[in-house]
Amino acid sequence: MDSNSSSLFSLAHHLLTYGLDGSPIYADQFARLNRDVYERAIELYNTRGTTVEEEAELCLGLLVAFAATIYDNGSKQEYVQNVLDRSWEVLPKLSPSLLKVRLLTYCYGEFYDESLAKEAHEIINTWNREELTLEQAEIVEELKDFEENQYPWEEVEE
Structure with missing residues (x-):
């Protein structure tokens, strides 16, 4: 599996x-x-x-x-919500890792709870910035993208 x-x-x-x-x-x-x-x-x-x-x-x-x-078969948002519920159960049990940062980031990308981004940043801050793996660099960039553009399907006037 x-x-x-x-x-x-x-x-x-x-x-x-x-x-x-x-x-x-x-x-x-x-x-x-x-x-x-x-x-x-x-x-x-x-x-x-x-x-x-x-x-x-x-x-x-x-x-x-x-x-x-x-x-979308008409149930996609229900599926996403159920997966988020499962994620809330598993996140506290995960050790700080790339996997946890990825899951925090994608959960954050669904509803932008700042505590998720904060926890992801706390883990990222323990990583050696000079020796990031490709996967670590990608998730750092993805988190940044989510944080900078919380409304990807809407035009935001400034």
Whole structure:
């Protein structure tokens, strides 16, 4: 099950970043990737991790998948809320880690509770800034993006 949730996260993350490297976006590939991510998320939605880390990885993969996909069977927001509820159960049990920062960040990205961002920053501040892994640097940037643009689908007048 652990490889399924990691695979879902990787696939959903690929969808979120599709085309950001400057490569062309093809409609058929984009639609297929969206469908694959959404279908895999629905398949894994009712499963549970056997450990705290597996449950956290599953919640993370599901949150990223639902955020990344354009599909909605009419229950997507209910799914997201249920995954957030599962995340609240698992977050206090997780040790400070990249996984915890990722889950905090994507939970924050759903409803912008400042305490989530604060906890993520507390963990990030323990990392050596000179030796960040690619994954650490990516989540630092993603958290920053969420914090700077809390209304991504709305035009905010200043």
